[in-house]
Amino acid sequence: MGKKKKKRYVVKAPVQFLAVIGIVVLLALGAVIWLLSCTCGATRVEPEAEATPSPSPTAAVTAVPTATPEPTWEEQRLASIEHYVRAYGNCPDEAAIQARMATMTIDPDRKMVAFTFDDGPRDDITDWILDVCEQYGVRATFFIKGDNIASHEEQLMRMLSLGCEIGNHTWMHTNVEELSASEMREEIGKVNDAIYDRFGYTIKLFRPPYIKYGDKGSDTRNTLIALMNEWDMAVINHTRSTHDTYDKYTADMIYQRGVQETDELGKGLDGSIILCHDKTKKTADAFARIVPELLSRGYQFVTVSELLHCSEDGFHAGWIYSSAK
């Protein structure tokens, strides 16, 4: 019995042992498979699990385009010019528009000069000056009289389509020193309004007729500067006059003053604002010679606003400028 028992025991013991081992192995295998499946599952799920908190990076990425920076002055300038080139440029096709726009670039490191023409627009003379601008792809500034607007819309549209600047020279060419505060507001404001209403163009510059705008500290000066600040405009004097309104000045004398590198006051041409008038043929004749001459010397012909924005001082409402520094 004991043997049997023993034998039974001996026989029984390995069976039980093997069964236990088998269960343990199965359990172990199951555990390994479960662990592996958990691990693999975790690996697969992990990116998804991260995808839940990832809205913040996603939100950060989408937040960048919504915070679009304000267009720079240069971007606004080119967009405005292109608008008027397309509206009034009589360009036959897209290539012509792009060719016109290619002449509008400014190299801030090159010499610049701003030619200005007062008292217009006029038939013929303003057209001749604009012909020169178009021929050479250069720009100028026209300080216009308000009462010329209605009868010279064609010239004004052409100015804008050539990238030229329109400035304010009062409605009736009035000496602002003789005006009350309310009259000054009317005389200058009316020009701004007429140009904006007709062309959607905002005037930024005012040139006082006779270059009279009151002494420093006077009521006239204070009133004018307050208006300029209110309307985001600047007063534009000049660096050099071509004396083109003097009877004795011939086209050749105007030309000589226009191309003189240094004037009698020692002021250089680079960064200067040159005073002319689109009133007589001799001015247009002189300008037709001045432009190719100064281009050959490396000058760029820019508007007054362009000259000021490219200068160290920059453009500031309420300032009085006679040159760019």
Ligand SMILES: [Zn+2]
């Ligand atoms: Zn004038």
